[in-house]
Amino acid sequence: MRSLFRNTRFRRLFTAQVVALVGTGLTTVALGLLAYDLAGERAALVLGSALTIKMAAYVVVGPVVGAVADRAPRRMLMVGADVVRAAVVLVLPWVSEIWQVFALVGVLQVASATFTPVFQSVIPDVVPDEQDYAGALSAAQLASSAETVLSPLLAAAAVAVTSYSTLFVGTCAGFVLSAVLVASTVVPPVAGRAQGDFATRLLLGVRLFRAVPQLRGLLALNVVVAAVGVVSLVTTVNVVRDLLGGTEADVGLLLAVSGAGTAAAALTSPWLARRLPVRTVMLAGATLSCLAAGATLLLAATPSWTTATLAWALIGFGPGWIMVNTGRLLRTSAGPGQRPALFSAQFSLSHACWLVTYPLTGWLAVSAGWTVTWSVLAALAVVALGVAVTVWPTAGADLVRHRHDHDADRAHVVTARRSVHGWTHAHRLVVDDQHPHGPVPV
16 A cells, blocks of 8 residues: 555545545535525425436436547546536535526536546556555545545534535635646556447447446446445434434434445455455455345344444445445456446446435335335345346356457467467456457357
């Protein structure tokens, strides 16, 4: 980890990410207070609609970003996204109508949906060493976990001495600083470009998920994360206040337990990355996630703080192992030219899962109660885990024997056997410049 932060380019990009994350967290708090000012008792509906707009923007914009990120300067894309976000949050304190909130939130989230997948696709090129890259993923997840805990505290401290409108000004400054840090960083160009017209590139990432077995497994694990993670994000307030009889402060404490679980997953991931295959670690995380879902059923039957603490810790820890190691899997599943599209597709598809579990959880909680809600989510997680285990081959079983033409890149076929038909060898299925449609088995 020490060598990682001696990497000047990563250090600047990581700092930019942290600053932008804090800005996003402060915006979320300030947006909730603004919604209450504008809508009163309907504030929850306004905020819920804003979150739906966020998820929809992530799902729609992600593939578009992937289609252009290998051709546009990635540094300029990130700087432009930060500038747009800074401008939007600076305007938010002046809005007076709910529709204006929705419009500005839409623009804000389109910018965020541009920044995040591009940032994620840059890190493998800035941190080429596998061990350092595992550390970079853990550091990014730790920053995200810390933000969920610290941003509400910073917002509370700021609101105690000034109005919530000041939060928007602070957020604007954060996005500007992030833009400056990114602009001062040398971002390498994409090594190779995805082939085809815009429409072809637009769907490239989705096609990769369909073609590559380990990516189909990842898609199922995205469902596990969304099914289990939504319990913490949507139901914590009701669990603490209604089921456990706790206070508003207790809500923050239980959310902090979940955040601590995710942080623990991030801290242990680099050690595991040196010892275990990524498949083993991610499926272990999915198994722990299903255990967390089971713990919520126990909580519904016999409410107690002990059970709630255990369940929320597992809700953070299990999905944390999946999320932290996702980048490792994506990096090894495609070549440099295909990575922007692949990271954007993962960004879009993972949020599509949340777009399903968010309303599903809210509707079930209101119409059927907690036991039914958590039972459905637990069943969804278990089925998704079963699918992941089935479609993701084990080590060795994922080797694909295939053939290249005689004019193939000599560096790639150096260990291959030559025949009158070409070069034949076997390796894990990957989509790159040597295998634009994946290896064709022989």
